[in-house]
Amino acid sequence: MLVWNNRAMGAFMTPEQIADRAARAVEAAVRAGRGLGLTVTDAKVLYDVFSVVVHLAPSPVVARVLTVLPHYADLASQAGRQQAELNMARWLAARGTPVIPPSPLVPPEPVQVDGLSMTFWQFVEKSSDEEPDYVANAGLVADLHAAMRDYPGELSFLSAAEPRFIEDSLALLEDRRDLIDPADLDRARREWRILEPVVRSRTTFEKTFPGIELQPIHGDSPAVNIFPAVDGHLYADFEMVTLGPVEWDIAGLGPDCEAAYNREARRKGMRELDEDVLSFVTAVGMLRGIASLALAPQLPLLVDAIRPLIEQWRSMPFAAGLAD
Structure with missing residues (x-):
């Protein structure tokens, strides 16, 4: 787990620390996307609260990287929840329900890089x-x-x-x-x-x-x-x-x-x-x-x-x- 995700609540993160957390999430998402064969030259953060959501442009793929978590949320538990989400979204999409589906360009499973767990969605x-x-x-x-x-x-x-x-x-x-x-x-x-x-x-x-x-x-x-x-x-x-x-x-x-x-x-x-x-x-x-x-x-x-x-x-x- 990352240093900001520990048991001790401690002091509030500074804006600089939060920006560094987002930058690390973007770096991990880009590395994971490229490792899956995606072309990523212009990654853009779309959202940053509990997760950092990154458009891996120019690929039509969005990575959602979990960042703000309780201390006990290890990588295995994160992946389990993320897989349940991917499974449900795929099932609904296959039946014509209007959902944002998992990206068809990568396997429908969580990916973990540098202690961060992420999923990939259609842009x-x-x-x-x-x-x-x-x-x-x-x-x-x-x-x-x-x-x-x-x-x-x-x-x-x-x-x-x-x-x-x-x-x-x-x-x-x-x-x-x-x-x-x-x-x-x-x-x-x-x-x-x-x-x-x-x-x-x-x-x-x-x-x-x-x-x-x-x-x-x-x-x-x-x-x-x-x-x-x-x-x-x-x-x-x-x-x-x-x-x-x-x-x-x-x-x-x-x-x-x-x-x-x-x-x-x-x-x-x-x-x-x-x-x-x-x-x-x-x-x-x-x-x-x-x-x-x-x-x-x-x-x-x-x-x-x-x-x-x-x-x-x-x-x-x-x-x-x-x-x-």
Whole structure:
């Protein structure tokens, strides 16, 4: 693993260190691409937050390089998740679902260079920089769920909730009053004691929410991860793909998006969102967001990004109203 991805949270990375991290990711992606036979003379960074996304121009290939990770995310675990994403995207693309597919120019598998794990995707031209319509996108999520229902691959239950990450991060935040108020951390830990058993066990979930069907889901707010391509909207970023309730993919988007999803679900003969399950997954998502403060030394922008979420979370029912 790289030096910025260790257990000790330490000081915040400087802009210069973050730029150096991105440069190393680009160098690794270029080296990997050339090693796979691609022509790369003008690599361009398209995105740099949790991953560095690089267009390996002039080849029509985009490399996504994981960079901001918890300390326990070794190369084997990264590759496992990345392979699940590649498998799902390939399967959907083969059935005509509008997705950004893995690049056909390289093998559909993760590549690891200099301690970095990456995947390769088809380059797609973006139509514009206009603000996305998340309400309209939420309706498209019902279509995605319908397309994913019959996926034959094996997926683990609610891995997108990342229970180990939540537990580990809440422990790491114990001594970081600069990142979280002790009262908020105490509430988060008490909530997690109630929510954790339902997150970790499919059996416990099914006992808590009887009759709620589980299916393959995107795992990472697909309404936010719909790419506005020149030829139409494409589903993207399946790196958190998992087995779970459809509510997980709509959690935290608000009543307008929920209504848009329900309208499209009714039209397709699918079930509407269950309010109790939605409350549960929203509560889990809130804790996962708070836990991400443990990554703030690697990604300082998280401090300001998470502040509104904490304010919203303080006003919500404790642990989604589940009994201790």
